[in-house]
Amino acid sequence: MCAxxxxxxxxxxxxxxxxxxxxxxxxxxxxxxxDRGAKPLSLAGKHAAMxxxxxxxxxxxxxxxxxxxxxxxxxxxxxxxxSLSKGEDFFDTVNNLAAIGFDACxxxxxxxxxxxxxxxxxxxxxxxxxxxxxxNAGEGTSAHPTQALLDFVTIKExxxxxxxxxxxxxxxxxxxxxxxxxxxxxxRFGIKIKCVAPSYFKDESVKNxxxxxxxxxxxxxxxxxxxxRIQKERxxxxxxxxDYIKNYQITEENLPKNAILMHPxxxxxxxxxxxxxxxxxxxxxxxxxxxxxxxxxxxxxEMFLGENRGYNV
Amino acid sequence: MCAxxxxxxxxxxxxxxxxxxxxxxxxxxxxxxxDRGAKPLSLAGKHAAMxxxxxxxxxxxxxxxxxxxxxxxxxxxxxxxxSLSKGEDFFDTVNNLAAIGFDACxxxxxxxxxxxxxxxxxxxxxxxxxxxxxxNAGEGTSAHPTQALLDFVTIKExxxxxxxxxxxxxxxxxxxxxxxxxxxxxxRFGIKIKCVAPSYFKDESVKNxxxxxxxxxxxxxxxxxxxxRIQKERxxxxxxxxDYIKNYQITEENLPKNAILMHPxxxxxxxxxxxxxxxxxxxxxxxxxxxxxxxxxxxxxEMFLGENRGYNV
Amino acid sequence: MCAxxxxxxxxxxxxxxxxxxxxxxxxxxxxxxxDRGAKPLSLAGKHAAMxxxxxxxxxxxxxxxxxxxxxxxxxxxxxxxxSLSKGEDFFDTVNNLAAIGFDACxxxxxxxxxxxxxxxxxxxxxxxxxxxxxxNAGEGTSAHPTQALLDFVTIKExxxxxxxxxxxxxxxxxxxxxxxxxxxxxxRFGIKIKCVAPSYFKDESVKNxxxxxxxxxxxxxxxxxxxxRIQKERxxxxxxxxDYIKNYQITEENLPKNAILMHPxxxxxxxxxxxxxxxxxxxxxxxxxxxxxxxxxxxxxEMFLGENRGYNV
Numbered sequence: 001m002c003a004x005x006x007x008x009x010x011x012x013x014x015x016x017x018x019x020x021x022x023x024x025x026x027x028x029x030x031x032x033x034x035d036r037g038a039k040p041l042s043l044a045g046k047h048a049a050m051x052x053x054x055x056x057x058x059x060x061x062x063x064x065x066x067x068x069x070x071x072x073x074x075x076x077x078x079x080x081x082x083s084l085s086k087g088e089d090f091f092d093t094v095n096n097l098a099a100i101g102f103d104a105c106x107x108x109x110x111x112x113x114x115x116x117x118x119x120x121x122x123x124x125x126x127x128x129x130x131x132x133x134x135x136n137a138g139e140g141t142s143a144h145p146t147q148a149l150l151d152f153v154t155i156k157e158x159x160x161x162x163x164x165x166x167x168x169x170x171x172x173x174x175x176x177x178x179x180x181x182x183x184x185x186x187x188r189f190g191i192k193i194k195c196v197a198p199s200y201f202k203d204e205s206v207k208n209x210x211x212x213x214x215x216x217x218x219x220x221x222x223x224x225x226x227x228x229r230i231q232k233e234r235x236x237x238x239x240x241x242x243d244y245i246k247n248y249q250i251t252e253e254n255l256p257k258n259a260i261l262m263h264p265x266x267x268x269x270x271x272x273x274x275x276x277x278x279x280x281x282x283x284x285x286x287x288x289x290x291x292x293x294x295x296x297x298x299x300x301x302e303m304f305l306g307e308n309r310g311y312n313v
Numbered sequence: 314m315c316a317x318x319x320x321x322x323x324x325x326x327x328x329x330x331x332x333x334x335x336x337x338x339x340x341x342x343x344x345x346x347x348d349r350g351a352k353p354l355s356l357a358g359k360h361a362a363m364x365x366x367x368x369x370x371x372x373x374x375x376x377x378x379x380x381x382x383x384x385x386x387x388x389x390x391x392x393x394x395x396s397l398s399k400g401e402d403f404f405d406t407v408n409n410l411a412a413i414g415f416d417a418c419x420x421x422x423x424x425x426x427x428x429x430x431x432x433x434x435x436x437x438x439x440x441x442x443x444x445x446x447x448x449n450a451g452e453g454t455s456a457h458p459t460q461a462l463l464d465f466v467t468i469k470e471x472x473x474x475x476x477x478x479x480x481x482x483x484x485x486x487x488x489x490x491x492x493x494x495x496x497x498x499x500x501r502f503g504i505k506i507k508c509v510a511p512s513y514f515k516d517e518s519v520k521n522x523x524x525x526x527x528x529x530x531x532x533x534x535x536x537x538x539x540x541x542r543i544q545k546e547r548x549x550x551x552x553x554x555x556d557y558i559k560n561y562q563i564t565e566e567n568l569p570k571n572a573i574l575m576h577p578x579x580x581x582x583x584x585x586x587x588x589x590x591x592x593x594x595x596x597x598x599x600x601x602x603x604x605x606x607x608x609x610x611x612x613x614x615e616m617f618l619g620e621n622r623g624y625n626v
Numbered sequence: 627m628c629a630x631x632x633x634x635x636x637x638x639x640x641x642x643x644x645x646x647x648x649x650x651x652x653x654x655x656x657x658x659x660x661d662r663g664a665k666p667l668s669l670a671g672k673h674a675a676m677x678x679x680x681x682x683x684x685x686x687x688x689x690x691x692x693x694x695x696x697x698x699x700x701x702x703x704x705x706x707x708x709s710l711s712k713g714e715d716f717f718d719t720v721n722n723l724a725a726i727g728f729d730a731c732x733x734x735x736x737x738x739x740x741x742x743x744x745x746x747x748x749x750x751x752x753x754x755x756x757x758x759x760x761x762n763a764g765e766g767t768s769a770h771p772t773q774a775l776l777d778f779v780t781i782k783e784x785x786x787x788x789x790x791x792x793x794x795x796x797x798x799x800x801x802x803x804x805x806x807x808x809x810x811x812x813x814r815f816g817i818k819i820k821c822v823a824p825s826y827f828k829d830e831s832v833k834n835x836x837x838x839x840x841x842x843x844x845x846x847x848x849x850x851x852x853x854x855r856i857q858k859e860r861x862x863x864x865x866x867x868x869d870y871i872k873n874y875q876i877t878e879e880n881l882p883k884n885a886i887l888m889h890p891x892x893x894x895x896x897x898x899x900x901x902x903x904x905x906x907x908x909x910x911x912x913x914x915x916x917x918x919x920x921x922x923x924x925x926x927x928e929m930f931l932g933e934n935r936g937y938n939v
Binding site for chain 3: 360362386388389390391394395396401402405406408409410411412413414415438439440442
């Protein structure tokens with residue numbers, strides 16, 4: 001069976017089959033374990049535009065490095081200097097990039113549903129000049145599929161069997177597209193998810209998770225603890241830092257003995273996690289996530305842009 | 314005959330012979346029709362600085378992709394962060410780039426005549442450290458030679474014989490360097506040009522064109538209709554939009570049956586051209602222009618930067 | 627003897643042995659004199675982040691071209707858009723870059739000692755995820771080692787024997803990291819250094835130089851005259867331009883007959899040096915410095931990033 005036919009755009013985790021997710025993770029680990037010189041430049045001659053409406057060094061560089069390692073050419077689309085800032089509609093922007101010769105747009109935006117809406121413009125009779133892949137690099141507060149994929153790769157590296165694992169997610173679930181994409185993905189692999197957060201970070205619309213009253217309950221039997229970033233620069237007003245630190249900060253003491261600690265980064269030191277824990281051996285998984293990000297994105301890019309799109313699964 | 318000797322800088326259309334223009338267009342179409350893998354990296358080891366004082370995603374990416382496809386290295390000269398913003402004169406800036414090792418500067422500026430003046434500083438005894446090509450990517454309101462060249466490539470693709478074709482140019486001719494470079498170029502190939510515009514967009518100093526009172530007259534026997542972009546962000550005050558739309562908007566109805574529709578982009582939907590027309594089959598030429606832009610610029614770059622500068626014509 | 631073991635970061639001139647400095651300069655000249663096509667891509671597969679907190683076209687492009695010529699991938703870390711601007715500490719930023727897969731950070735900053743402090747965080751138990759080289763591209767008012775190295779290369783090209791040469795440094799020594807790194811480096815090779823500056827540009831803490839009362843005394847027997855840039859945009863208030871020009875401007879008349887003229891650029895024409903002198907034959911050394919910058923940096927990057935770090939010296 002070949003999934004090639006439908007793999008054109010990475011919209012969100014929902015747009016991927018469970019088999020495709022597994023294939024991406026396996027390929028990511030395969031790439032990671034290759035010799036450095038052995039990596040094939042499977043995207044040589046491809047051209048990708050990075051369209052980042054939101055700043056992000058980490059995700060940006062991770063995609064840029066993934067593209068470089070695959071031999072593609074990378075272009076920085078400066079959103080503030082583009083025709084978009086003069087009112088051009090996004091479909092026209094993408095379509096002009098297709099016409100110029102681009103094979104992919106890597107898109108990061110705060111605008112919920114932008115990618116899907118752009119693709120669906122084709123139903124209104126508008127046509128892309130040629131095939132161009134739209135790849136979600138973080139959208140609104142609901143979708144960050146490549147972050148979930150790299151977290152999945154990291155978990156697969158640490159645990160042989162995912163089915164029945166217990167995951168505790170701590171912190172700002174409401175504003176976190178990382179949390180939401182992870183919940184959607186990890187549920188499919190039989191991971192049980194508990195959430196714990198102060199009231200202002202709760203989001204009751206999130207399904208398939210158990211909300212806990214406090215960290216103690218959330219951490220019972222936890223194999224994985226996932227802290228989330230507090231986006232201080234955006235939501236400073238609603239956070240009671242003293243209270244947050246007292247009730248939700250992860251420390252060397254409260255982190256379950258056998259659990260691994262994850263965080264999408266950048267960490268606010270001594271808020272979500274103590275410096276002591278971060279700088280200890282147990283803090284290293286967070287850097288491994290960043291490390292796996294490049295390999296996960298290489299696997300995604302191969303799948304969506306490679307000559308043989310999709311995998312036999 | 315070899316034109317190599319004098320091809321050092323692309324200043325404007327005037328600086329090119331008719332044979333050189335033809336050679337560029339033929340080479341652009343040759344490159345376009347090559348197999349993807351067959352394209353030679355004829356500029357490997359060359360270094361080009363993109364010096365854009367004016368924003369432009371389309372022209373910027375088109376040049377960047379052309380350079381990438383030819384194997385050159387591309388550098389983004391951030392004009393706002395450079396020594397220029399500290400008052401360094403432009404000759405010194407270019408000369409330092411030459412000293413560092415650059416082979417070309419791709420320049421976009423609102424400053425009329427900047428490129429020519431910089432080159433002419435050599436007459437005052439100042440010397441470039443080594444050969445460096447200055448390539449005009451849009452200058453002031455009078456010159457945008459590579460846009461005219463890509464439009465020429467697009468017209469050549471559509472029509473076997475250019476001599477005697479009728480072109481109607483609609484809209485903001487006054488502020489349009491695209492129009493002016495096109496008029497200069499296309500006149501040389503025997504294309505008859507009519508212009509139509511509201512009074513605030515007329516420019517009586519433009520020669521070798523026939524000014525028409527209304528679209529009807531301009532569109533008589535037209536083979537090509539070229540709409541121009543209204544630079545809304547710059548000249549908002551002087552435009553009467555309702556009037557413009559009523560008298561100058563191009564629609565499925567008023568576009569002559571056998572004419573092709575061109576526009577340098579980005580189009581202001583439902584101002585210069587209706588959305589219905591843009592999204593129809595007849596709107597596709599505009600994207601083909603964007604597509605040809607890369608090939609035209611590859612041909613230009615080869616001619617000005619390739620080891621064998623110029624062509625035998 | 628192999629110096630490989632300790633060559634991890636380029637902190638300042640002090641962090642280099644005299645043998646290592648000589649090895650870099652010799653390698654730079656070797657690279658410069660290679661055939662263009664013969665240059666080995668010794669850093670293919672390496673990834674370097676350019677972290678420039680201070681603007682600089684010249685140093686930026688010089689490093690970028692050096693990396694390109696060596697086959698490395700270059701990434702522009704936009705400091706204003708990064709997590710740093712959200713308060714992430716610099717060690718964490720560097721460590722995340724290491725985790726993503728970077729091999730080097732090229733750093734330019736006004737913050738005195740930032741690079742050394744970051745490296746020394748490792749003594750506090752924090753660990754880099756993997757080896758990553760920090761390369762100083764200008765720091766505070768005290769260190770700009772690659773500028774001193776490229777000046778050294780330029781001097782070596784001009785003079786067979788450095789021991790006993792006389793160097794006069796003119797101008798803003800106080801704020802100049804170029805001057806300070808040069809003094810540190812050139813003293814080691816037996817060059818005698820005289821300094822001359824108005825009171826507001828003097829820095830009595832600078833050692834191993836002779837302060838002169840006026841240019842006449844400083845220029846006695848000078849083999850090299852090094853002018854420094856007045857950073858007009860930063861220190862406008864304290865400069866008395868008329869006085870400066872009268873007493874410290876270098877002209878065709880006062881430049882000793884056999885001396886070469888150096889300046890780190892960009893030159894303020896008709897302030898530090900007259901236009902007439904700059905545009906004469908004798909002004910060309912300044913462009914040769916820019917030219918040597920790429921080769922000096924290639925040698926530095928090879929030494930710090932090449933598979934065989936360090937040289938047998």
